[in-house]
Amino acid sequence: MTADTSALPTTGQPRTASAYMPGFGNDFETEALPGALPQGMNSPQKCAYGLYGEQLSGTAFTAPSHQNERTWCYRIRPSVKHTGRFSRIDLPYWKSAPHVLADVTSLGQYRWDPVPHADAPLDWLTGMRTMTTAGDVNTQTGMASHVYLVTQSMADAYFYSADSELLVVPQEGRLRFCTELGVIELEPQEIAIIPRGLVYRVELLDGPARGFVCENYGQKFDLPGRGPIGANCMANRRDFKTPVAAFEDRETPSTVTVKWCGQFHRCEIGHSPLDVVAWHGNYAPVKYDLRTYCPVGAVLFDHPDPSIFTVLTAPSGVEGTANIDFVLFRDRWMVAENTFRPPWYHKNVMSELMGNIHGQYDAKPQGFAPGGMSLHNMMLPHGPDREAFEGASNADLAPHKLEDTMSFMFETRFPQHLTEFAAHEAPLQDDYLDCWTSLEKKFDGTPGEK
Numbered sequence: 001m002t003a004d005t006s007a008l009p010t011t012g013q014p015r016t017a018s019a020y021m022p023g024f025g026n027d028f029e030t031e032a033l034p035g036a037l038p039q040g041m042n043s044p045q046k047c048a049y050g051l052y053g054e055q056l057s058g059t060a061f062t063a064p065s066h067q068n069e070r071t072w073c074y075r076i077r078p079s080v081k082h083t084g085r086f087s088r089i090d091l092p093y094w095k096s097a098p099h100v101l102a103d104v105t106s107l108g109q110y111r112w113d114p115v116p117h118a119d120a121p122l123d124w125l126t127g128m129r130t131m132t133t134a135g136d137v138n139t140q141t142g143m144a145s146h147v148y149l150v151t152q153s154m155a156d157a158y159f160y161s162a163d164s165e166l167l168v169v170p171q172e173g174r175l176r177f178c179t180e181l182g183v184i185e186l187e188p189q190e191i192a193i194i195p196r197g198l199v200y201r202v203e204l205l206d207g208p209a210r211g212f213v214c215e216n217y218g219q220k221f222d223l224p225g226r227g228p229i230g231a232n233c234m235a236n237r238r239d240f241k242t243p244v245a246a247f248e249d250r251e252t253p254s255t256v257t258v259k260w261c262g263q264f265h266r267c268e269i270g271h272s273p274l275d276v277v278a279w280h281g282n283y284a285p286v287k288y289d290l291r292t293y294c295p296v297g298a299v300l301f302d303h304p305d306p307s308i309f310t311v312l313t314a315p316s317g318v319e320g321t322a323n324i325d326f327v328l329f330r331d332r333w334m335v336a337e338n339t340f341r342p343p344w345y346h347k348n349v350m351s352e353l354m355g356n357i358h359g360q361y362d363a364k365p366q367g368f369a370p371g372g373m374s375l376h377n378m379m380l381p382h383g384p385d386r387e388a389f390e391g392a393s394n395a396d397l398a399p400h401k402l403e404d405t406m407s408f409m410f411e412t413r414f415p416q417h418l419t420e421f422a423a424h425e426a427p428l429q430d431d432y433l434d435c436w437t438s439l440e441k442k443f444d445g446t447p448g449e450k
């Protein structure tokens, strides 16, 4: 679709208000100035307004056509003018895999209280705190999980990650992502996906912001196949929102920081790189409101595996075995008869990092606070604490609505390794294992319920 152009700015003024087009992976087209987008071709001899045509490829040129993603940009300057001579910089809290430390034990079940804000002002880059890494950024497999603590907007400073797409999960405070392809405003209970290679700046919209990031080194996030569920429910394509074109024509000293193979490099340029006036294609940032996720679940007895709550999945090379699944535990009705309704005890070949966005999680009524995280690594058992087990085992099984709850999981096929920050600086709960200590042996050799 083409965006409404009736309220367009004149050249030179940034369009900062966010407006969106619906759909996931659509072939979008949008222009911030009338006639800026070539029709019927990609690369005319001369583009309107003196713009430069440029392709941003998100997949290999020769990827299967149903996976092929690219966007054509029509911009004030080509991207070669948005980089210069790079100097290596240090962002000591943003780590990349492989990051396996001899003196840190990742084997175990871990839980953290919310990471508090620091005293020093932090922006999107300096405020990123890596908790775990998995796989290898150099082979484009695996992921990292981060907490961001942002108290300062980026000003005349821009960033892109060549290593990864970023799945952003706000927990506190609103953010504005001013990207090459448009503006996304994001609040808690929404998520955004920022593609690999896309240049952007992050601003605060009100107070301090905290949240979670899954940095996906591998193939892009996609919607999971619904199988017998059919064409509806779970995350529906129309609820994903991609921004309309917006550009800045601003001549001011600026920096561009690039994450590349786990290292950070910075260069200086004399203008804003967010200068795409029009674009078309299917490689673009997107946001999604988690409150529109339509959960499907048990309606008589037992309950399905938690994969039933998958919002997005990023494939690995093994069919059905995700590099990353993003899974949502939101409010929903519990109606199963003669059933232990919370998540059962289990041990998983995948590694599960959970975060609490809002409210109380049903398997852990205490200790897993909004902003908090837990890690249940590959083949480490976990499940309800004693309070949850006893409560669910003895509950009157009338229909019951889980309310005021929203947690998520970054689940990966690769073991997750703790960073120094996660092991030593973040508020790790020393007593987390105690939540299972008081589970009783009920077996006494006699039949019947205990």
Ligand SMILES: [Fe+2]
Binding pocket: 346, 348, 352, 376, 382
């Ligand atoms: Fe689990």
